[in-house]
Amino acid sequence: MANKLQVEAIKTGTVIDHIPAGQGMKILKRMELIKLKEKITVGFNLPSKNLGMKDLIKVANLLFTEEEANQLALFAPGATINVIENYIIKDKFEMSLPDVVQAAFDCPNSNCISHSEPVQSYFTVKQKNNDIQLKCKYCEKSFSKSIVEDL
Amino acid sequence: MANPLYQKHIISIPDFSRQEMELIVETAAELKSNPNPGLLQGKVIASCFFEASTRTRLSFETAIQRLGGSFIGFDNGANTSLAKKGETLADSVQVIASYVDAFVMRHPQEGAARLASEFSSVPVINAGDGSNQHPTQTLLDLFSIYECQKKLDGLNIAFVGDLKYGRTVHSLTQALSAFDCRFAFIAPDALGMPEYITDELDEKNIHHRRFDTIEEAVPEADIIYMTRVQKERFDETEFKHMAAKYILTLDTLKGARDNLKILHPLPRVDEIAVAVDKTPYAYYFEQAQNGVYAREALLALVLNEQI
Numbered sequence: 001m002a003n004k005l006q007v008e009a010i011k012t013g014t015v016i017d018h019i020p021a022g023q024g025m026k027i028l029k030r031m032e033l034i035k036l037k038e039k040i041t042v043g044f045n046l047p048s049k050n051l052g053m054k055d056l057i058k059v060a061n062l063l064f065t066e067e068e069a070n071q072l073a074l075f076a077p078g079a080t081i082n083v084i085e086n087y088i089i090k091d092k093f094e095m096s097l098p099d100v101v102q103a104a105f106d107c108p109n110s111n112c113i114s115h116s117e118p119v120q121s122y123f124t125v126k127q128k129n130n131d132i133q134l135k136c137k138y139c140e141k142s143f144s145k146s147i148v149e150d151l
Numbered sequence: 152m153a154n155p156l157y158q159k160h161i162i163s164i165p166d167f168s169r170q171e172m173e174l175i176v177e178t179a180a181e182l183k184s185n186p187n188p189g190l191l192q193g194k195v196i197a198s199c200f201f202e203a204s205t206r207t208r209l210s211f212e213t214a215i216q217r218l219g220g221s222f223i224g225f226d227n228g229a230n231t232s233l234a235k236k237g238e239t240l241a242d243s244v245q246v247i248a249s250y251v252d253a254f255v256m257r258h259p260q261e262g263a264a265r266l267a268s269e270f271s272s273v274p275v276i277n278a279g280d281g282s283n284q285h286p287t288q289t290l291l292d293l294f295s296i297y298e299c300q301k302k303l304d305g306l307n308i309a310f311v312g313d314l315k316y317g318r319t320v321h322s323l324t325q326a327l328s329a330f331d332c333r334f335a336f337i338a339p340d341a342l343g344m345p346e347y348i349t350d351e352l353d354e355k356n357i358h359h360r361r362f363d364t365i366e367e368a369v370p371e372a373d374i375i376y377m378t379r380v381q382k383e384r385f386d387e388t389e390f391k392h393m394a395a396k397y398i399l400t401l402d403t404l405k406g407a408r409d410n411l412k413i414l415h416p417l418p419r420v421d422e423i424a425v426a427v428d429k430t431p432y433a434y435y436f437e438q439a440q441n442g443v444y445a446r447e448a449l450l451a452l453v454l455n456e457q458i
């Protein structure tokens with residue numbers, strides 16, 4: 001855990017570690033972390049034993065739930081999430097693919113009813129060969145992960 | 152014990168079990184031979200067509216009245232004050248559903264029926280949501296196949312024409328895959344069966360193959376399901392050259408099995424030669440009539456604990 005020293009330690013908050021290098025920026029944006037107005041420390045292209053290079057994000061005072069953590073699994077497979085309270089790791093999540101992704105992004109089908117109605121987007125997740133497929137609960141269309149990544 | 156469809160929403164074919172589809176088909180057959188004008192007595196059903204679809208609407212409204220029910224609604228949402236006032240579908244559904252015993256709806260956007268089911272206090276019946284699902288078309292197709300073949304299991308089904316955009320074809324394939332059928336697909340390269348459907352078949356280990364011509368599929372086929380290849384999808388010369396291959400004529404049908412029946416969701420343009428209408432293979436007009444019985448069966452099951 002020598003890497004921890006590369007970015008200032010936080011007292012209470014969440015550390016997203018082992019993010020594949022280059023994905024850190026996308027995660028900041030996707031999780032709308034900036035909007036929280038909490039202190040965020042990021043490290044890009046840090047040395048990593050397994051990945052060669054990795055990104056790392058620390059968000060103060062935000063305690064990720066398992067569900068929130070799983071939303072990240074789509075975009076940063078292999079990342080680990082440490083939830084820290086008073087300098088102690090309270091929860092540690094290894095990323096696993098979620099069964100369902102809710103409210104994380106809009107349905108890519110522009111004619112899907114979910115856009116204009118008071119509901120959250122809702123996708124079931126399925127691993128298919130080397131791809132991850134997301135199927136909208138409403139329009140029943142399936143999308144490759146790569147399509148929603150660029151939204 | 153209540154029938155398994157009592158008070159259920161009817162949204163999408165993959166929601167149905169094999170047993171539920173069999174129940175609908177058997178109930179449709181029963182209602183066709185023994186009309187029962189009391190099954191919807193005293194029931195009021197909303198028939199809300201946010202997008203016009205004359206055939207489907209007339210078929211539903213006939214079914215409702217043949218079973219002794221009555222209906223309220225509209226035939227084109229664009230003409231209603233709902234559209235003009237910009238109310239969400241969720242709000243419209245909550246209000247209308249509070250007046251009625253079931254809510255039949257057609258809508259131009261995909262997912263509308265599923266959304267409505269989350270806001271409705273009564274069963275929602277999907278009469279078509281954009282390019283997504285049209286389950287009652289599939290159920291009437293299933294009923295027609297059952298009626299003319301006396302079974303649903305183990306049949307050879309050939310689909311011809313536009314297999315890419317035809318939602319009826321996708322849903323019917325999904326439905327029949329619960330019955331151990333074998334599939335032949337005959338379509339222009341640009342309009343082949345989508346991969347997600349063939350993947351589903353592969354997952355279930357269901358036999359399917361592509362043919363270049365209808366003739367190749369005819370000798371084995373129990374059902375030929377024709378669809379229209381739309382001109383708009385091709386340039387004119389390309390279309391003329393290609394469309395001829397996907398037209399069914401008397402010649403095409405040489406060597407057919409005696410039990411072969413031809414289905415078509417209608418309207419047809421010229422993809423089935425008129426001469427075929429007089430052969431014992433033609434079943435598309437019976438199929439259209441069966442729409443009323445399939446919808447009667449569905450409404451009767453959804454609104455009666457036991458029938």
Ligand SMILES: [Zn+2]
Pocket residue numbers: 107108109112113114136137138139140141262
């Ligand atoms: Zn959708």
